[in-house]
Amino acid sequence: MTTTAPAPARSTMPLLSGRVTGQELVLLGVITLLWLALGVSTDTFIQAGTLSNLAYNVAPIALVGIGMTVVIVCGGIDVSVGSAVTVVTVIVAKLVRDQGVSLPVAVVVAVGVGALLGLVNGVLISVGRVHAIIITFGTLNVFRFVALRIFDSEQVAGVPGTLAVLGGGQTGETLHVPHAFVVMLLLAGAMWWYMRNTAGGRHLYAMGGDRLAARLAGVKVQRREVLAYVLTGVLVGLASCVVIGGGGLIGQNVGVGLELQVIAAVVIGGTSIMGGRGTVLGTVLGALLVGTVASGVTILHWPSQLTSLFVGVFILVAVGTDVVRERSRRRA
Amino acid sequence: MNAVTTAARAKDRAPGLGARALRALVTQRLVLLVTLLVGLVVVMKLLERGGYLVASYSSDYLAASLIDAVPLGLLGLGQLVVIVSGRGGIDLSVGSMVSVSGMLFGFAIGEWGWPLVPAVLFALLSGGLLGAINGFFVSAMGFPALITTLATYYAYSSIALVVNDSSPISTGPIQDLTWLTRPVELPMFGQYVPDFPMGIFLFAIPVIVLLWLNVTRGTYGRQLYAIGTNDTAGRFAGVPVGSVRFRAYLVSGMVSGLVAVVTVSQFASARPDAGTAGNGMALPAITIAVLGGVAITGGVGRVVGVVVAAVLVVWLNAGILLSFEGSEGSQYQLLALGGVLIFAAILNGVTTRRYGGTS
Numbered sequence: 001m002t003t004t005a006p007a008p009a010r011s012t013m014p015l016l017s018g019r020v021t022g023q024e025l026v027l028l029g030v031i032t033l034l035w036l037a038l039g040v041s042t043d044t045f046i047q048a049g050t051l052s053n054l055a056y057n058v059a060p061i062a063l064v065g066i067g068m069t070v071v072i073v074c075g076g077i078d079v080s081v082g083s084a085v086t087v088v089t090v091i092v093a094k095l096v097r098d099q100g101v102s103l104p105v106a107v108v109v110a111v112g113v114g115a116l117l118g119l120v121n122g123v124l125i126s127v128g129r130v131h132a133i134i135i136t137f138g139t140l141n142v143f144r145f146v147a148l149r150i151f152d153s154e155q156v157a158g159v160p161g162t163l164a165v166l167g168g169g170q171t172g173e174t175l176h177v178p179h180a181f182v183v184m185l186l187l188a189g190a191m192w193w194y195m196r197n198t199a200g201g202r203h204l205y206a207m208g209g210d211r212l213a214a215r216l217a218g219v220k221v222q223r224r225e226v227l228a229y230v231l232t233g234v235l236v237g238l239a240s241c242v243v244i245g246g247g248g249l250i251g252q253n254v255g256v257g258l259e260l261q262v263i264a265a266v267v268i269g270g271t272s273i274m275g276g277r278g279t280v281l282g283t284v285l286g287a288l289l290v291g292t293v294a295s296g297v298t299i300l301h302w303p304s305q306l307t308s309l310f311v312g313v314f315i316l317v318a319v320g321t322d323v324v325r326e327r328s329r330r331r332a
Numbered sequence: 333m334n335a336v337t338t339a340a341r342a343k344d345r346a347p348g349l350g351a352r353a354l355r356a357l358v359t360q361r362l363v364l365l366v367t368l369l370v371g372l373v374v375v376m377k378l379l380e381r382g383g384y385l386v387a388s389y390s391s392d393y394l395a396a397s398l399i400d401a402v403p404l405g406l407l408g409l410g411q412l413v414v415i416v417s418g419r420g421g422i423d424l425s426v427g428s429m430v431s432v433s434g435m436l437f438g439f440a441i442g443e444w445g446w447p448l449v450p451a452v453l454f455a456l457l458s459g460g461l462l463g464a465i466n467g468f469f470v471s472a473m474g475f476p477a478l479i480t481t482l483a484t485y486y487a488y489s490s491i492a493l494v495v496n497d498s499s500p501i502s503t504g505p506i507q508d509l510t511w512l513t514r515p516v517e518l519p520m521f522g523q524y525v526p527d528f529p530m531g532i533f534l535f536a537i538p539v540i541v542l543l544w545l546n547v548t549r550g551t552y553g554r555q556l557y558a559i560g561t562n563d564t565a566g567r568f569a570g571v572p573v574g575s576v577r578f579r580a581y582l583v584s585g586m587v588s589g590l591v592a593v594v595t596v597s598q599f600a601s602a603r604p605d606a607g608t609a610g611n612g613m614a615l616p617a618i619t620i621a622v623l624g625g626v627a628i629t630g631g632v633g634r635v636v637g638v639v640v641a642a643v644l645v646v647w648l649n650a651g652i653l654l655s656f657e658g659s660e661g662s663q664y665q666l667l668a669l670g671g672v673l674i675f676a677a678i679l680n681g682v683t684t685r686r687y688g689g690t691s
Contacts, residue, residue: 077478128678129685131628133422133478135677137615141670148663263482273476274420305493312487316469319479 022325023270023318027285031292038296045299048176056168056246058291059180060085060239064258065265065283066184066191067118067232072266073195074228075208075275076125076132081236081262083143084117085255088240090147093156093250096163103162106244110237117143118233122226140259148252156250167245180242185284187235192280204228208275264311265290268318272326289314358683361625365640372644376651385654395526396515397650398643399598402531403430403591405642407613408620409543410584412638414477415621417580418560418630424481424614425466426588428488430607433459434592435492438501438602445505455589462488463585467578485614492604502601512597531594539590543583544635556580561631619669620645623676645669 038045045051064081071078092110095101101109117139124135164171166180173179195201206214207221215221243254269286271278293314294307356363376389387393407426414423437455440446446454462484469480512534515527547553555576559566567573588607596602607613624641626633648668653661 124674124678128674128681130674130677130681134622134628135674137618138670138674138677140615141619141666141673143670145663145667145670148666153659260482260485264486267479267482273479303494303497305490305498307490308486309490309494312483312485312490315479315483315486316475319475319483320473323474 023321024279024282024285026321027269027282027289031285031289034289034292034296038292038299042299045296050295050299052173052176052178053168054291054295055181056172056178056242057294058287059178059184060242061258061261061265061290062184062188062284062287063180063235063239063242064232064262065269065287066188066280067228067235068262068266069269069271069278069280069283070191070195070204070228071132071232072263072271072273073208073275073278074204074225075211076225076228077263077273078121078136078229078232079133079259079263080117080121080136080140080143081232082255082258082260083140083147084114084233084236085240085243085258086147086252087117087143087150088113088237089243089250089254090150090156092163092240093159093244094150096244097156097159100160101162103165106162107238107241110241111234112237114233114235114237114240115230116233117236118230119226121233122229125229126222126225151252155252157248159244159248159250161245161248163241163245165245166242167247169246172245180245183238187238188280188284195280200224205276208277210276261290261311264315268314270318270322272322286318358679361637362634362640364679365624365637365644369640369644369647372648372651376654379655386657387654389651389654390526392526393654394647394650395528397646399513399515399529399531400649401642401646402513402529402536403594403598403613404616404620404646405536405639406539406587406591406594407617408624408638408642409539409635410587411617411621412624412626412633412635413543413547413556413580413583415618415626415628416556416560416630416633417577419477419563419577421470421477421560421577421580421630422481422618422628423463423466423581423584424478425462425485425488426584426591426614426617427607427612428485428492429459429462429585429588430592430595430613431492431604432462432488432495432592433589434596434602434606435495435501435604437589437592437596438506439496441509441596442501442503442506442602448509452590452593455593456586457589459589459592460582460586463582463588464578466585467581470581471574471577485608485612489605489608492608496604498604500601500603506596506602507600509597510600513594531598535590535594539587540635540639547635552576552579557631616645616669619673622680623672625680627680645672648672 035045064085068078068081088110091113092106095109096106121132121136121139124130124139125132128135161167161169161171166172166183168178168180195204203214203219203224206217206219207224211221240255244250265287266278266283267273267286268289269278269282269284271282290311293310294304297304297307297310357367358364376385379385380389407430410426411423414421433455436458437451440451440454441448466477466481466484469475469484470477511530513529513531515529517527518525547556555566555571558569558571559573559576563573591613592606595606599606603609620641621633621638622628623645624633624638626638649665652664652668655661656664
């Protein structure tokens with residue numbers, strides 16, 4: 001059965017055994033190696049400034065990645081998250097600047113708008129019974145249109161620091177740990193526990209493994225599917241708050257291409273694109289790996305465009321190990 | 333089962349002309365697309381009569397705007413072949429392949445001083461090589477296509493940027509290439525019809541004819557649709573599944589190489605982000621393919637449908653551009669593209685359930 005996601009890893013560490021999959025251990029190892037290598041070869045990487053910057057950059061990708069993991073595990077995909085971030089960011093940034101709304105209101109609005117966009121995706125996919133990638137390709141364009149209309153042909157400049165608590169500056173950190181990163185870790189931990197240990201969480205894997213069988217077993221497939229997209233929307237809202245907290249200037253290209261980074265993090269984290277397998281923990285590690293590579297390329301003064309080359313190679317390697325592992329599992 | 337009974341019942345009742353027309357409209361994608369195309373032109377003409385447009389929606393304008401349909405339509409055809417090949421087939425990397433082949437083409441023409449024909453062949457070959465890498469991972473290694481091409485999208489786009497330090501190539505020989513895509517007056521009856529862009533005759537029509545012959549008249553097409561419909565059945569029927577699927581990605585790569593030539597001559601410059609700027613070229617290409625009636629699950633799709641869909645989207649975009657002043661038009665183009673895609677996809681789903689499949 002392919003739906004048993006965290007397969008009992010034959011780990012040598014008894015504490016981790018059964019809780020962490022092979023892919024996650026491999027990722028942890030690769031990240032540790034990279035950190036060691038970067039720490040030895042440069043004198044700027046292991047520094048509070050660099051690492052907290054890395055953590056802040058990873059936060060939005062990992063936040064959206066939590067939702068994307070759920071969506072992909074239950075057999076869908078959402079390529080519209082980048083445009084959704086653009087919509088939420090411009091709306092909230094304008095609210096904060098022009099209406100001077102407070103932090104809680106801004107977060108609530110962001111989450112609400114994000115959830116609404118997710119609901120649109122979920123309903124179209126679930127009720128229209130169309131493949132998720134087609135619908136979200138469509139809403140990608142539509143959301144981008146909405147965002148550009150609200151931008152009204154100019155950047156949003158001079159956004160006050162209402163959301164700086166979630167940002168990457170001094171106010172957004174405690175002991176050099178960005179708050180956004182902590183929020184992300186808490187949510188990821190909660191989601192990891194939910195997907196592993198509750199019936200509702202297991203239903204997500206069941207849907208991705210075999211939709212029809214899950215429905216016959218009594219899983220409310222359509223409702224869960226819509227909720228997965230709404231959850232992604234909520235996280236898109238939070239990620240947008242993190243983005244706004246980062247700086248006073250919101251350009252029209254904010255969020256463009258984010259969907260690919262998020263999907264890359266999810267896939268590198270060992271989630272099967274066919275559904276039914278994957279963990280949120282892996283996604284967080286995947287996002288960390290991508291962030292580490294980007295940060296390392298910058299610190300080593302290599303051309304920054306090389307980052308994408310490495311990301312591409314990492315995706316292929318991650319999928320390769322997944323395919324090999326799946327084959328050996330089927331043979332066993 | 334359900335489809336058979338519905339069809340039988342429909343025959344018993346001997347439906348009237350209206351019912352049959354409606355049925356053709358929703359079940360035959362080509363009929364729908366042509367109807368939409370005619371409707372679009374009529375509406376735009378009415379708007380023009382009413383003085384709502386900033387410029388004339390004339391046949392000259394429509395013919396000239398067809399140059400935008402060349403890259404879009406060709407990449408859509410590449411997606412057709414890949415998506416029809418089945419097992420989640422899709423190619424997200426076309427934009428990056430266009431960028432890389434475009435840069436190599438730019439080097440060949442603009443820096444190394446190659447003549448045109450070898451340079452075009454070089455672009456085709458480089459695109460083919462990149463597509464072959466995709467095809468190798470998907471068909472030989474069994475990687476999911478979505479992820480493979482996402483990875484190579486990243487890798488190729490990086491290569492295209494690094495190869496010339498992120499700067500475009502626009503030397504004299506490249507700027508002299510614009511005749512490849514500029515409108516020309518046709519010989520003999522040229523004064524009676526509008527001037528069509530050269531790129532249509534040089535690139536679009538040969539590829540369309542070749543692909544159409546291969547897909548509908550050749551063995552390859554039959555094998556392609558066979559494995560797209562059912563991988564296992566195809567294997568038992570003796571189809572070399574791996575090789576057929578590999579060639580689908582190869583075709584997508586070569587088409588991207590050709591599109592690179594078109595974009596380089598169109599913009600008189602080989603840009604390292606030609607295929608990846610903004611949302612890139614893959615999204616519109618997939619949109620065109622799906623709008624043209626290609627089923628994302630594989631095994632279904634027609635060359636004619638994709639071509640008409642490309643023309644429809646380009647003329648719709650051209651019309652939108654005339655309906656608004658300033659940059660608003662380009663924003664509404666996004667809405668139109670997304671809306672049309674969702675509309676087509678949902679219509680597809682509804683008709684599949686109600687009438688048992690579109691053709």
